Amino acid sequence: MRENTTKLCADKSNKNLKSAVYIVGAGPGDPDLLTIKAQKLLMAADVILFADSLVPQQILDFCRQDAEIVRTANKTLEEILPLMIERVRSHQSVVRLHSGDPSLYSAIHEQMYLLAEADIPFEVVPGISAFQAAAAKLKVELTVPGLVQTIILTRISGRTEVPPTEELASLAAHQASLCLYLSARHIEAAQAKLLEHYGADTPVAICYRLGWPDEKIWVVPLDKMANYTHEENLIRTTLYVISPALGEVIGRSRLYHPEHTHLFRPRG
Incomplete structure (x- = not known):
């Protein structure tokens, strides 16, 4: 075809x-x-x-x-x-x-x-980024009303350092949907910094080679993120999505709510 x-x-x-x-x-x-x-x-x-x-x-x-x-x-x-x-x-x-x-x-x-x-x-x-492909594969929305409305795309310091104002623990303080790139080699440090602000049971999607024939995705608690990374020998081409939106979510947008009016759907 x-x-x-x-x-x-x-x-x-x-x-x-x-x-x-x-x-x-x-x-x-x-x-x-x-x-x-x-x-x-x-x-x-x-x-x-x-x-x-x-x-x-x-x-x-x-x-x-x-x-x-x-x-x-x-x-x-x-x-x-x-x-x-x-x-x-x-x-x-x-x-x-x-x-x-x-x-x-x-x-x-x-x-x-x-x-x-x-x-x-x-x-x-432009092209589709891994975090977008991950959300599609996981069948989740990373911005759920009343739960989380921000997505942070970042990495942990390695051979390429991040500016001090973007240190991972300070970004984790927002408890947003955080997508962690280029960090598998430093996963213990990343997990420790994330645990300063996210709960140990916060869901984490570990996404390996998204879109490739050998793609693998695991959803684990945050405090198991490093263990799974080592058990699967992941050292590159891995994205981590840390988000409350990966858990059991109950939420509804105002956009299509019958009580919500706007220019194209006026009251009455």
Whole structure:
């Protein structure tokens, strides 16, 4: 089915894509969660640079057979950037494919700065982030009226330090729905900081390789989060969702309540 759909879309794609760098979010891993725009760009681009340690090979099925595929997991920015600049200056279109959404932990800031400095046109195309895919898989809403109305996306300090004002324990004090990225290697420290403000029985979803064929999700109490992480030998590609919304929830939005009036549903 996908082969037919891909061919149909490819026939309609813009084969004369503007020579530029397209920084594209690949989503969490499932090729079906690519945006339509991302698919069109992949099918039209001359060159694809992708983070092969974080983006599944199957996503390349959308690419042209004659496209140049460049794996970047073993490359530095100093190797990647000149390649993108040279290809665009040679009148080729380049897709720089990142996992998830480019606005989160994707190191695109320095790429955009240097591309602009080199007078290379670029565009950013958003993708679905892992926290959104996790909520969908768990069949939960992370903002439940009367329970929680804030989502915090963060990480614990590691080789990349977080600013002191964003220290995990201070964010945990809000007791919001907290989505913890890039923290599996420091899970004991993360658990200890979270327990300063969340109850030990607060539900935690441990989400490993969301959208990949070997995806796994466990929902455990917060005080068991580190144990499960070690038992399953999780050291990367793991998202933690800590939220009261994962428990037994009773709540209702005012939006569709019969007593709630608004512009499109006036009283009477």
